[in-house]
Amino acid sequence: MVRGRPTAEELAVVITVLLARQEASSPTPGRARRATAGRRRPERAPGYPSPRSWQSPADA
Numbered sequence: 001m002v003r004g005r006p007t008a009e010e011l012a013v014v015i016t017v018l019l020a021r022q023e024a025s026s027p028t029p030g031r032a033r034r035a036t037a038g039r040r041r042p043e044r045a046p047g048y049p050s051p052r053s054w055q056s057p058a059d060a
Helices: 008-025
Strands: none
Touching: none
8 A cells, every 4th residue: 555645646647537437437428228129039039929829920
């Protein structure tokens, strides 16, 4: 552990680094994240829906 009295220049460097890290981790204000995927995953859908399924073949 290093102790001492930091100079004004050293404090400015620390503050600059902390502000840069905060800005990099904050999301951009114009883009909201979706809770779900924006596209479908056809590989996860069953190949052929049951004939008694409520889904039409176009929805499968």
